[in-house]
Amino acid sequence: MNAETIGLASNAVSRAEVEDFLYYEAELLDAWRLPEWLQLFTEDATYEVPTTNLPADASSDENLFYIADDRFRLGERVKRLMKRAAHAEFPHSKTRHIVANVSLRGRDVGRLDISCSFVTYRTKDSATHLFFGTLRYQLVQAEGQLRIRCKRVLLDTDGLRQQGRLSIIL
Amino acid sequence: MNARVKEPLILIDDQKKTFKVARNNFIDSEVLQAERDRIFGNCWLYVGHGSELNKPGDFMMREVGGRSILFAKDREGVVRAMYNTCPHRGAQVCRERSGNAKSFQCFYHGWVFGLDGKLRSQPGEEAYPEGFKDDPSSSLSVVKRMESYRDLYFICFDDDAVSLDTYLGNAKEYLDLICDQAEDGLEIVRGAQEYAINANWKLLTENSIDGYHAASTHATYMDYLKSTDGGLTSVALTGYGRDLGNGHAVIEYAAPWGRPVAQWIPMWGETGKKEIGEILARLEARHGKERAERIAYKNRNLHIFPNLIINDIMALTVRTYFPKSESEMQVNAWAAAPRGESGWARKFRLFNFLEFLGPGGFATPDDVEALEHCQRGYLNSREVRWNDISKGMSQATPAMTDEEQMRAFWKQWNARMTGMQAGA
Numbered sequence A: 001m002n003a004e005t006i007g008l009a010s011n012a013v014s015r016a017e018v019e020d021f022l023y024y025e026a027e028l029l030d031a032w033r034l035p036e037w038l039q040l041f042t043e044d045a046t047y048e049v050p051t052t053n054l055p056a057d058a059s060s061d062e063n064l065f066y067i068a069d070d071r072f073r074l075g076e077r078v079k080r081l082m083k084r085a086a087h088a089e090f091p092h093s094k095t096r097h098i099v100a101n102v103s104l105r106g107r108d109v110g111r112l113d114i115s116c117s118f119v120t121y122r123t124k125d126s127a128t129h130l131f132f133g134t135l136r137y138q139l140v141q142a143e144g145q146l147r148i149r150c151k152r153v154l155l156d157t158d159g160l161r162q163q164g165r166l167s168i169i170l
Numbered sequence B: 001m002n003a004r005v006k007e008p009l010i011l012i013d014d015q016k017k018t019f020k021v022a023r024n025n026f027i028d029s030e031v032l033q034a035e036r037d038r039i040f041g042n043c044w045l046y047v048g049h050g051s052e053l054n055k056p057g058d059f060m061m062r063e064v065g066g067r068s069i070l071f072a073k074d075r076e077g078v079v080r081a082m083y084n085t086c087p088h089r090g091a092q093v094c095r096e097r098s099g100n101a102k103s104f105q106c107f108y109h110g111w112v113f114g115l116d117g118k119l120r121s122q123p124g125e126e127a128y129p130e131g132f133k134d135d136p137s138s139s140l141s142v143v144k145r146m147e148s149y150r151d152l153y154f155i156c157f158d159d160d161a162v163s164l165d166t167y168l169g170n171a172k173e174y175l176d177l178i179c180d181q182a183e184d185g186l187e188i189v190r191g192a193q194e195y196a197i198n199a200n201w202k203l204l205t206e207n208s209i210d211g212y213h214a215a216s217t218h219a220t221y222m223d224y225l226k227s228t229d230g231g232l233t234s235v236a237l238t239g240y241g242r243d244l245g246n247g248h249a250v251i252e253y254a255a256p257w258g259r260p261v262a263q264w265i266p267m268w269g270e271t272g273k274k275e276i277g278e279i280l281a282r283l284e285a286r287h288g289k290e291r292a293e294r295i296a297y298k299n300r301n302l303h304i305f306p307n308l309i310i311n312d313i314m315a316l317t318v319r320t321y322f323p324k325s326e327s328e329m330q331v332n333a334w335a336a337a338p339r340g341e342s343g344w345a346r347k348f349r350l351f352n353f354l355e356f357l358g359p360g361g362f363a364t365p366d367d368v369e370a371l372e373h374c375q376r377g378y379l380n381s382r383e384v385r386w387n388d389i390s391k392g393m394s395q396a397t398p399a400m401t402d403e404e405q406m407r408a409f410w411k412q413w414n415a416r417m418t419g420m421q422a423g424a
Ligand code: FES
Pocket: B086, B087, B088, B089, B090, B091, B106, B107, B108, B109, B110, B111
């Protein structure tokens, strides 16, 4: 099942449907199909990676993050990463996004708060690095399909001492 | 040092106007050994900002120059840097990154120290001789040399070093320009970017003050700015590079991006125009028109020898880095901002910061990639031995895209490494 075929009546979405959606997202990321991946986001979406000594709900307006993209900048991130001149990701690294332990943290009409564990491997220039932690999503239903309004990546690492940088999308 | 290190570390030809740096300086573990002694053991090193210790009892654990340092404020408001090792048998006393404490207790045998490092109590005190507690060797060791300039705290492991003020020398002019953008002093924004680069630490010094690489390394960042709706002014990217002496250097330049203090861009709209206008007016009232405009419109990438970068660009960043090995460094970067600035300004400042800076930005990852590829290129350094940093050497006023700044660093580095340095 892919995102195109997920139809949901509000509040009636199953865990399996959410999991399928997240697996599809991971598949797009691993395949570097980033323009398609971007389509999973709403027009007012945010994508954020806080630094690792902040509370989970810290605001990027007041605290220093690693990434705090609004929808425009997320689109620009995708454009950039598809260019040869995005040197940090040329040639593209190999990645494997794994999501698990999906749980529904809250729901409202047409809106779901999801959290899951993730592990992402990144290999470039013969070195493999590991990113892991919790993904928090706010999903909404738009035109009968799940869309991401908010994706926040809470890393379990001490900064990026092992990984060095965050040039891929988690 | 081995035979190769005895060869010149840098080669300056004043006739031909060329400046070469031995690539061995980036890959030789004996060079690093010597640096630990002659650079990190001798220079003033940034430890933290006063705003990070707001309240009595606030502390930060930091690794500085290969030492584990406890940076703390006591009840009386006295700020100290202490070696984070128990006088008893050596355990790290503080194991938290930061926090607020009444005292520090070593968990191994339970010795308790005050915020000033003084031993307060030990389990089984009766088994120790009288006066034991008052012997200085029973307390946490305080770093003898700690001085601050405009709330930037530095420590030095050489007890005979010149004062911080003397050491900073001409760099103070630029530190003042940076600090004067705030009415009530600067503060460090909560959240630290902590990352690492598989490259020699000196490559980041060079890169941070290198105006030459922007057009090619950061082409995608420039593309991004162009595609924003009103993210750019028509200001051209031009300026100069300056050797400030003692190894410090700066590039100062005009640039097309928005600056929260204070260069307006159309993207910030009418609210932003008003905010920026007010910031400018207050700057002018405090510093006069000429200085206010220099503070507001000029960007500064300032390097304080050996490993502190303060970039006053589309945001304000403080960055320090230390070698882990000859081919690895750890980097700490913070955002600084005027204390009490408006929510509007803080938000745009941080938004600006992340578009360019840091391991998830649109520019820094490409810098990192460049440095790592330099490091790999130096695998060939036995055969291909020299880096060139001659650009602009014959120029009377070197441009920001020249390499005067790097020459300033390397001259001082060479002087310290070879024991030839004069004065500071
Ligand atoms: S090592 Fe700290 S109390 Fe023994």
